[in-house]
Amino acid sequence: xxxxxxxxxxxxxxxxxxxxxxxxxxxxxxxxxxxxxxxxxxxxxxxxxxxxxxxxxxxxxxxxxxxxxxxxxxxxxxxxxxxxxxxxxxxxxxxxxxxxxxxxxxxxxxxxxxxxxxxxxxxxxxxxxxxxxxxxxxxxxxxxxxxxxxxxxxxxxxxxxxxxxxxxxxxxxxxxxxxxxxxxxxx
Numbered sequence: 001x002x003x004x005x006x007x008x009x010x011x012x013x014x015x016x017x018x019x020x021x022x023x024x025x026x027x028x029x030x031x032x033x034x035x036x037x038x039x040x041x042x043x044x045x046x047x048x049x050x051x052x053x054x055x056x057x058x059x060x061x062x063x064x065x066x067x068x069x070x071x072x073x074x075x076x077x078x079x080x081x082x083x084x085x086x087x088x089x090x091x092x093x094x095x096x097x098x099x100x101x102x103x104x105x106x107x108x109x110x111x112x113x114x115x116x117x118x119x120x121x122x123x124x125x126x127x128x129x130x131x132x133x134x135x136x137x138x139x140x141x142x143x144x145x146x147x148x149x150x151x152x153x154x155x156x157x158x159x160x161x162x163x164x165x166x167x168x169x170x171x172x173x174x175x176x177x178x179x180x181x182x183x184x185x186x187x
Contacts, residue, residue, distance in 0.1 A: 004083055005031060007054065008171040008182070010038035010092070010137025011061070011157035012046050018159045021049055024187045025158070028170060029053050034083075036173075038137035038155065039092030041072050057081070061092045062138065084177045086132040093120045093136035093154075117143050121152050133173065133180045142169040142184040153182045 007029035012018060029035060035050045040061030050056040060075040079090040116139040124134050125148050133151045142156030156169035168187040173180060 002084060002177065004033045004175040006083075006173040006175060007032040007035040008038065008135055008153055008155045008173050009035070009158050010155050011040040011140055011159060012037070013040055013042050013157070013159045014046055016042055021046065022158065022168070022187055025170060026053060028172070028185050028187075032172070036081075036088075036090050036135055038090060038135050039072075039075075040137060041075075044072050044075075057090065059090050059092055062094050083175045086175050086177075086180050087130060088133040088135065088173075088175070088180070089124075089128045089131045090135045091124070091128075093124065093138040117141050117145075117152075117154055120154075121145060121147055124152065125150060133175075133182075135173070140166050142166070142171070142186075144171065144182045144184060151180050151182065156184065158187070 014020065032054045035054050035056040037056065037058035039059045041058055047056050047058055057079055058075055059079055060072045060077060081088040120136060120139060124136060128134055131150050135153045137154060139154060140157035140161040141154060143154045145152045153171050153173060155171035156166060158168055160168055169184050171182050171184050173182045
């Protein structure tokens, strides 16, 4: 049976939170067929580095407070891929500035960071009801969850997130013609 192994990452935030990709990513992604970056690269040189490992696709992230970062605004907000009959959607997870501000307020001010993925999954399920897999980032919280028949994958953040006490992580997605599965790999 044919399968595809896909490396998934998000929120690298280079050079604002990291100076370069951790060496562990090369080791973890050594045998992947494709790499998907769910936004907040901050510098597109990250794509060049990832491209030395495997073909890479990325979406833009959200704006941050650190000028001149525009989170690679030339990248698409959403990418739809059809891999072995599986419809895979790659997005950062925010569909407009208001939605992003609401989620940030909810997470940081109200202290509901643990529920941020839940809110994002609810929104993404509504936006992409025909997807088989939705890959998203933004929350810096790694999670694999099936909801409404859709596999949701948030690989977490490659950069450290001390304010949320999240461990840096990536994900490995395995796509089969009939289904997909994913696992979180902590760095």
